[in-house]
Amino acid sequence: QVQLVESGGGLVQPGGSLRLSCAASGFTFSAYWMYWIRQAPGKGLEWVSTITTAGTPVYAESVKGRFTISRDNAKNTLYLQMNSLKSEDTAVYYCAKDRAGTMKGQGTQVTVSS
Numbered sequence: 001q002v003q004l005v006e007s008g009g010g011l012v013q014p015g016g017s018l019r020l021s022c023a024a025s026g027f028t029f030s031a032y033w034m035y036w037i038r039q040a041p042g043k044g045l046e047w048v049s050t051i052t053t054a055g056t057p058v059y060a061e062s063v064k065g066r067f068t069i070s071r072d073n074a075k076n077t078l079y080l081q082m083n084s085l086k087s088e089d090t091a092v093y094y095c096a097k098d099r100a101g102t103m104k105g106q107g108t109q110v111t112v113s114s
Helices: none
Strands: 003-007 010-012 018-025 034-039 045-051 057-059 067-072 077-082 091-096 108-112
Touching: 003 091, 018 034, 018 091, 018 108, 034 067, 034 077, 045 067, 045 077, 045 091, 057 067, 077 091
Parallel strands: 010 108
Antiparallel strands: 003 018, 018 077, 034 045, 034 091, 045 057, 067 077, 091 108
16 A cells, blocks of 8 residues: 655754655655645645656745755655755645645654744
């Protein structure tokens, strides 16, 4: 069955960096566009970034220039490099097979606070 397992979250100060990873299994990873979405406390799911099968990235305006999505098809792994983090980036981050997040992992908590 499809499994998506995120890791790499944590507590970081404003301006800091984190790198999230998502290990995928149970499907042909290289054949799918992949997504990062997030959910801030008390809010709904928010799309963050997409990467196509060709490796083309797309970003939400709120993270453009600060976040970088990438994939390693040989390792069936999706990444999100997050730089210049802000308090408003605090959320649970999920990798997903679809933009709406109907098929996503368990998430990893990112907290940006001094």
